[in-house]
Amino acid sequence: MTTVTPEPQAHDAGSFPVTQDLAEVRFLTGISIVVPTYREVQNIPLLLERIARLRRDHDLTLEVIFVDDDSGDGSVEAVQASGHDWARILVRTENRGLSPAVIDGFRTARYPVLVCMDCDLSHPPERIPQLILGLNAGQQFMIGSRYVPGGSTDDDWGFLRWLNSRIATLLARPLTQIRDPMSGFFALRKADFDRARDLNPVGYKIALELIVKCDFENVGEVPIEFRDRVHGESKLTFREQLKYIQHLRRLYLHRFANAMHLAQFLVVGASGVVVNLVVLSLLAAFGLPDAICLAGGIGVSVITNFLLNRRFTFSYAKNGPILRQFAGFLGASAVGALVSFSVSMMLRTRALFDVAFGLQLAALCGIATGMIFNYLGNRYIVFRKTHVRR
Ligand SMILES: Nc1nc2c(ncn2[C@@H]2O[C@H](COP(=O)(O)OP(=O)(O)O)[C@@H](O)[C@H]2O)c(=O)[nH]1
Ligand SMILES: [Mg+2]
Known part of the structure; x- marks a missing residue:
């Protein structure tokens, strides 16, 4: 496990020093950013705006694939209205769910580096270059982490929500040593994803599923400031959390x-x-x-x-x-x-x-x-x- 620590000033979200290393990101092959969405019409333009800035600043070759479970809330129109030819939206009507949506998005991705992130602006797109630098440095999987030094969650995370997240993380500890395997912000190589066998994601924890099923050993973490969503509602229900236990049992049986x-x-x-x-x-x-x-x-x-x-x-x-x-x-x-x-x-x-x-x-x-x-x-x-x- 490695922690890729960003430059100190990189902590103020948005500003991002172009160091020698970060400049290298420009020469990398393209990045496919997959964003699972369900009723995120308000957040889509805001996220696209931040990714557009990142793309410009770093001269990145990238595409954004929104994978929407037929929200019917104008999400499709919102992506079209953005006018970015590098952004598209897939609308799914079967096998609904966050993890299958991410997998579908990865399958249609055209670039060799895959990134997954939420649409609700919880995950700072400005950290993407650091995730990719980690892959460049030999990591197989890079995750945006709330629980490594420099990472944080919003102050108004109630005790119960914090406890819930920590317990879920502890239960996953025998499967992976990383601090924040619950994070939905991560990057990996498409070639590694294509090799994954028996992906069977029940519920929300797609990163954990990939780390275990792809047998990733070198997993790095980049600290992120996790922001609570401003628009729309969380879809993480109690039922999803119960599914997590079922998911863990399968992963334990697979690994041990x-x-x-x-x-x-x-x-x-x-x-x-x-x-x-x-x-x-x-x-x-x-x-x-x-x-x-x-x-x-x-x-x-x-x-x-x-x-x-x-x-x-x-x-x-x-x-x-x-x-x-x-x-x-x-x-x-x-x-x-x-x-x-x-x-x-x-x-x-x-x-x-x-x-x-x-x-x-x-x-x-x-x-x-x-x-x-x-x-x-x-x-x-x-x-x-x-x-x-x-
Ligand atoms: N395609 C798809 N996306 C989903 C589904 N459930 C949640 N999402 C998206 O997955 C991301 C994370 O979900 P969110 O509700 O923010 O969960 P939380 O961050 O754990 O509260 C968001 O971008 C959601 O829009 C689903 O069933 N299908
Ligand atoms: Mg969220």
């Missing part, structure tokens, strides 16, 4: 497939321990002999473990032949169960030590030993490494 399976397997195993202890304590309460209590606890927990693993951990196999799967599972657990039972009984009957263990403690020790056997059996027998054939 093996670890997610193991974690689910362990959670199911832990639930089995609880089931085991509850069942054996119930049977003991009826005054049944220890052997029956221990066997009952193991038997019931093997069944619940099987059902839960089939439903969650290995959910891809949940429609397979259940009896055959159960037989396989029993075979795999049999050794562990037998060890668990024997160890518990030996602890209980003083066959191992001089003291007799309590029933539950004996059961827990048995379970722990049985699990080690289960693991070793799977590791070295069921899933052993096969010999390399010549």
Whole structure:
């Protein structure tokens, strides 16, 4: 992670020193700026005006593509009225939503550098050259960030809105180390975008989706002053925020497939321990002999473990032949169960030590030993490494 720090005076939005580096931006290939819009008719001319100034000042080759979800509020006319031949608007009527709109815009972009930004003037277009300098310096993805030194949000961000944004960012931390992955202001190369596979953006967080699915490692941040919108309304609803949780789960499964399976397997195993202890304590309460209590606890927990693993951990196999799967599972657990039972009984009957263990403690020790056997059996027998054939 790198932070590309702008020149100190660049913090006052709008003014932008043309240093040696920034001058270089002129020689870069063209930039396609994609702006998802929904009911932004008032903001379109204001944004175009600022981009026009930027284009002039830096002699940039660029196009602006508004991707509108059929707002019907005069947005199309507003773009046409601007008279800029480098600005156009796509009107979508299907698969509505911010992220799909951005992806559609990127697909129709004609230049090798892609920029995405909001239409509501929250994102300063004057920072675009710095995003591009980051790409030039070897970054794969550059993001305009509120949370790196020099970045800020408007003062009237209420505590709840701030907290919400910070929690959302924290939940994404295992996926990316950048400070502001929630930002909708970013730049990347079209060639990298074209290589992205299984893009499946649910909701708002298109930058996060791209960083994870494109496996970007070099991501840089440029501080921005985030301005609250003056015209129109935010479309970030509570429903969108719920979709974010769903989006995160998919991204975690994509990035950590093996670890997610193991974690689910362990959670199911832990639930089995609880089931085991509850069942054996119930049977003991009826005054049944220890052997029956221990066997009952193991038997019931093997069944619940099987059902839960089939439903969650290995959910891809949940429609397979259940009896055959159960037989396989029993075979795999049999050794562990037998060890668990024997160890518990030996602890209980003083066959191992001089003291007799309590029933539950004996059961827990048995379970722990049985699990080690289960693991070793799977590791070295069921899933052993096969010999390399010549
Ligand atoms: N095409 C399209 N654009 C959208 C949609 N929802 C929001 N936008 C645009 O995406 C940008 C960010 O949305 P905004 O409502 O400002 O979200 P906020 O900044 O998180 O409050 C703005 O330019 C919106 O006009 C949508 O469903 N389709
Ligand atoms: Mg906004």
